Structure formats: structure tokens, C-alpha cells
Amino acid sequence: MKCVVDFEKCTGLGICESLAPEFFEVNDDGDLLLLKEDITDAELQEVEEAVAGCPTEALSIER
Amino acid sequence: MAVADPSCRLVVVGASLAGLRAVEAARKAGFEGEIVLIGKEDHLPYDRPPLSKAFLGVADESGVLPEPTYFRTEETLRDELDVDVRLGVAATGLDTVGRTVHLGAETVRYDLLVIATGAHPRLIPGAEGLDGVYPLRTLDDSLAVRAKLEEGARTVVIGAGFIGSEVASTARKRGLDATIIEALPTPLVRATGRDMGAAIASLHEKNGTALRCGAGVASIEGNGKVERVVLDDGTVVEADLVVVGIGVVPSVDWLAGSGLMLDNGIVCDENLWTGVPGVYAAGDVASWVNPTLGQRQRMENWTAAAEQGAAAARNALDPENAKPYGTVPYFWSDWYDVRIQFVGSPEADEVLLVDGDPDEGKRWVALYRRGDRLIGALTVNGQTEIMKYRVMIMKGAGWAEALEFADKRRAAHAEKLAAAGVS
Numbered sequence: 449m450k451c452v453v454d455f456e457k458c459t460g461l462g463i464c465e466s467l468a469p470e471f472f473e474v475n476d477d478g479d480l481l482l483l484k485e486d487i488t489d490a491e492l493q494e495v496e497e498a499v500a501g502c503p504t505e506a507l508s509i510e511r
Numbered sequence: 512m513a514v515a516d517p518s519c520r521l522v523v524v525g526a527s528l529a530g531l532r533a534v535e536a537a538r539k540a541g542f543e544g545e546i547v548l549i550g551k552e553d554h555l556p557y558d559r560p561p562l563s564k565a566f567l568g569v570a571d572e573s574g575v576l577p578e579p580t581y582f583r584t585e586e587t588l589r590d591e592l593d594v595d596v597r598l599g600v601a602a603t604g605l606d607t608v609g610r611t612v613h614l615g616a617e618t619v620r621y622d623l624l625v626i627a628t629g630a631h632p633r634l635i636p637g638a639e640g641l642d643g644v645y646p647l648r649t650l651d652d653s654l655a656v657r658a659k660l661e662e663g664a665r666t667v668v669i670g671a672g673f674i675g676s677e678v679a680s681t682a683r684k685r686g687l688d689a690t691i692i693e694a695l696p697t698p699l700v701r702a703t704g705r706d707m708g709a710a711i712a713s714l715h716e717k718n719g720t721a722l723r724c725g726a727g728v729a730s731i732e733g734n735g736k737v738e739r740v741v742l743d744d745g746t747v748v749e750a751d752l753v754v755v756g757i758g759v760v761p762s763v764d765w766l767a768g769s770g771l772m773l774d775n776g777i778v779c780d781e782n783l784w785t786g787v788p789g790v791y792a793a794g795d796v797a798s799w800v801n802p803t804l805g806q807r808q809r810m811e812n813w814t815a816a817a818e819q820g821a822a823a824a825r826n827a828l829d830p831e832n833a834k835p836y837g838t839v840p841y842f843w844s845d846w847y848d849v850r851i852q853f854v855g856s857p858e859a860d861e862v863l864l865v866d867g868d869p870d871e872g873k874r875w876v877a878l879y880r881r882g883d884r885l886i887g888a889l890t891v892n893g894q895t896e897i898m899k900y901r902v903m904i905m906k907g908a909g910w911a912e913a914l915e916f917a918d919k920r921r922a923a924h925a926e927k928l929a930a931a932g933v934s
């Protein structure tokens with residue numbers, strides 16, 4: 449499974465970072481960095497929470 | 512368990528963020544029963560934060576003004592989610608014994624009910640019917656405000672809260688005159704504490720918005736359309752547009768006499784349960800016990816509304832395995848070229864600036880201490896800092912640990928600036 453960011457939609461609000469900090473980090477300029485793409489089963493839940501928490505619906509999981 | 516029972520009917524009142532998330536979470540949990548979604552507005556569920564931000568902006572090169580953000584199409588709601596959507600219909604009463612919601616003369620039976628009627632703006636009496644005076648809560652409000660901005664309106668905002676400040680900032684971006692009138696001596700005290708409220712408010716003066724604090728409004732005057740706002744001390748401010756941003760009240764009028772406990776919203780436990788069988792609440796209307804911070808709260812922010820909507824539906828469907836909803840509250844606001852972000856609670860014993868300087872720069876970080884625990888964090892243009900503190904608050908981090916972390920971050924930031932050749 450892979451985590452996908454639609455950078456057109458993302459506004460750098462960072463909710464994803466607080467829910468799954470190993471995957472997401474917002475930088476000084478307010479841009480989102482995807483720290484890693486591949487999701488293990490153990491990590492799935494937190495990435496799902498980040499997907500649901502993103503106010504701009506910029507995140508998705510490719511299965 | 513209700514999930515597996517196709518004869519069970521879930522009714523959701525309030526077709527906005529929390530209501531939509533309740534519907535989606537129910538389907539995601541495998542609920543196969545009927546879902547009825549009732550909303551007072553004529554619009555499909557749409558996103559509110561842009562209404563005081565990007566949506567008020569100017570047209571693009573091809574002359575097209577920003578479009579509203581609808582969360583889902585009607586087809587998705589009806590066909591994919593299999594929801595009976597009733598828009599333009601207000602719930603007028605609730606019978607918790609007969610388990611029905613009243614829509615005027617009509618009644619709708621429920622087995623499970625999620626109430627997500629949100630909040631509505633406080634108004635200033637006496638200004639009704641005057642063209643050019645609006646609150647800002649709905650898409651229709653925002654369209655009316657934008658039409659006036661397009662005409663080049665001299666803008667007066669009453670109330671220096673986040674929404675009013677965003678409107679003033681958009682007016683300035685359009686090159687229009689903007690004045691904010693605030694009754695309290697310092698704005699945003701309830702949201703961010705006194706020192707930080709003053710620091711953030713100083714952004715207005717720096718960007719050419721006049722801010723008058725400690726000023727009461729005596730009257731809003733005009734002939735058919737608004738012409739001026741008169742303050743208590745007799746000062747007259749000319750205006751073509753007046754945006755009233757003096758806060759919201761939870762939309763619970765329709766629940767009078769229902770037996771639900773109402774006190775600054777619908778009183779719920781930590782599972783968002785109202786104490787009445789099958790009835791849950793979510794979003795701006797819900798007052799619940801937040802186990803993460805250990806206090807009763809009612810939120811008025813996007814993240815909590817979205818998450819509570821989903822949590823309330825899940826708990827309604829499976830009350831035996833109900834999970835408390837806990838969160839470190841988060842909100843953001845965009846003014847001028849600045850992003851303000853806050854996590855946690857502003858009710859603190861101490862507020863400490865740990866990076867930057869509000870007097871000088873456009874970037875700073877402040878931490879909030881309660882007892883010996885980190886309870887809140889505020890950043891202004893600190894996008895890369897804020898969520899690290901949200902994680903710390905979630906984990907219950909101590910104050911000493913937070914300060915140590917802040918030291919490291921400050922050093923790292925200074926190093927980065929030095930490397931980039933900025934002093």
C-alpha cells in the first residue's frame with residue numbers, strides 16, 4: 449500500500465503530521481513533505497486517520 | 512449490534528461537516544439500514560473555512576470568482592452512500608420517547624439519531640433589514656459579503672475574532688478600507704490568552720486595518736442600505752459593508768422540551784452520548800468531556816466537527832463498544848500573509864514565547880503551561896513547528912520536556928536561517 453498526496457489540494461494545514469508523523473511533515477514554507485510512501489499493515493490505521501483528518505481531502509491510500 | 516440490522520434507521524439532523532461525516536462513517540462501519548440526512552439550508556454540504564478566506568478573493572485571469580467547495584455531489588450522497596437527503600427542511604422538535612424528529616407537521620421515526628445542527632451567528636439587534644449588514648456563517652452570507660467587496664465597499668467588521676479578522680484582511684488585500692471594532696480591550700483572549708491576543712491583533716495595524724478596541728457599537732445606521740456605524744463615544748465610521756462577527760450560539764432552539772440536557776450546547780459524555788437512548792451529538796453543537804485534556808468543552812473548529820461526526824455515528828451503532836472521543840483541539844486562521852495555528856487549550860498558568868518576536872517578525876512560537884504539563888501551543892507562520900507540539904500534548908508531555916524540545920527547534924531554525932544567509 450502506498451500513501452498518495454494531491455499537492456494541488458493540500459494547503460499545508462498539517463493535521464496529517466500530528467496523526468502520522470513518520471509519514472508527513474510540513475516545512476517552514478508551509479509545504480507538505482511526504483517522508484515515506486509505503487504503508488505497512490501496522491501503520492495503516494494511523495495513515496487512515498490522517499486521510500480522514502485532512503480538511504482538503506488531499507490524501508489517499510493506493511491499495 | 513445495530514450495524515448488521517437492515518431495519519434500523521439512522522437519522523442525522525444538520526447536513527454540514529459533522530452530519531456528513533456521521534453518514535460516511537456509518538456506511539464505512541458496514542451499516543446497511545436506512546439513513547436520512549436533514550438539513551435546513553438548501554445547499555448540499557459545503558466547506559465553511561474558505562467562506563471568510565479564499566472564497567472572498569478576486570476573480571482569476573478569466574474573470575471567474577472562486578467556486579464554493581461542496582464536499583460531495585448529490586449523486587454520491589444518494590447513490591453511493593444511499594442516503595435520503597432532505598435539504599431546505601428544518602427539524603422543529605424532538606420526541607425522545609416516541610423516537611421521532613418533527614419537521615413542522617411531518618414526523619420522521621428514528622432508531623438512532625445524530626444531532627449535528629452546529630451553531631448560528633449572534634446578531635446585533637436593530638440592524639435587521641439594512642442592506643449591507645451581514646453575519647458570516649453560510650454560503651449565502653459569504654456571497655452577499657463578496658458582492659459588496661466586488662463593489663469596493665468600505666468595510667467595517669464588528670468583532671475582532673478570527674472570522675472578522677479574515678474578512679478585514681481580505682478587504683485590505685483588495686485595497687479597500689477596513690476597520691475592526693472590538694468591544695473588549697484585547698481581542699482573542701478567549702481563544703489564545705491575553706498576551707498572545709494582543710500580539711496577533713497587532714498584525715492588523717501593521718497591515719493597514721484600523722483596529723478600535725474597547726469600543727461599543729451604539730447603532731448601525733443608513734437609509735435602506737448601511738451608511739455608517741456609530742460608536743458609544745460618538746465616533747462615526749462610514750461603511751458600505753458591515754460584517755458582524757461577534758460569535759456564535761449552538762443551534763439547539765428546536766430541542767427545547769425534548770428532555771435533552773442543554774447547557775452551552777447539547778450536554779454529552781465522553782462518547783458523545785446525550786444520555787438519552789440512541790441519541791448522540793457532534794460538532795459545534797456538542798458539549799462533551801474531552802478525555803485528552805480532562806475538561807468539558809464545546810469546539811467551534813473544523814477538525815473536531817469532522818472527527819466527532821464520525822465518532823458519534825460509530826458509537827451510536829455500537830454502544831457496547833463505544834470509544835471516548837478525545838482530541839487536542841486544533842484551529843487555524845489565515846490573515847494577510849500570515850498563518851496562525853493553535854493547538855490545545857489557552858487556559859494556562861503561563862504563556863511563554865519560545866521563538867521569534869511578535870514585535871519584530873512575522874514568525875513566532877508560544878507555549879502554554881498548565882501545572883507542569885504542556886497544554887497549548889500557538890504559532891504564527893510556524894507551520895513546521897505546530898504539529899510537533901500537538902503530538903507532544905497528545906502524549907501528555909511535561910513542561911520541562913517541551914521547553915527542551917523548543918530550545919532544540921529554535922537552534923535548528925537559527926542554523927537553517929544562517930545557512931541560507933539570512934540574519
Ligand SMILES: Cc1cc2nc3c(=O)[nH]c(=O)nc-3n(C[C@H](O)[C@H](O)[C@H](O)COP(=O)(O)OP(=O)(O)OC[C@H]3O[C@@H](n4cnc5c(N)ncnc54)[C@H](O)[C@@H]3O)c2cc1C
Nearest residue numbers: 525527528529551559560602628629794795811812813816
Ligand atoms: C466563515 C467561517 C470560517 C471558518 N474558518 C475555520 C478555520 O479556519 N478553521 C477551523 O478549524 N474552523 C473554521 N470554521 C469553523 C468550522 O467551519 C465549523 O467548526 C464547522 O463547520 C462545524 O461543523 P458542524 O457540522 O458542527 O456545524 P455547521 O457547519 O454549523 O452545520 C450545521 C448545519 O445544521 C443546519 N441546521 C441547524 N439547525 C437545523 C435544524 N433545526 N434542522 C436542520 N438543519 C439544521 C445548519 O443550517 C447547518 O447547515 C469556520 C467557520 C466559518 C463560518
Ligand code: SF4
Nearest residue numbers: 458459461462464502
Ligand atoms: S492535512 Fe491535508 S492539507 Fe493538511 S498538510 Fe496534510 S495533506 Fe496537506
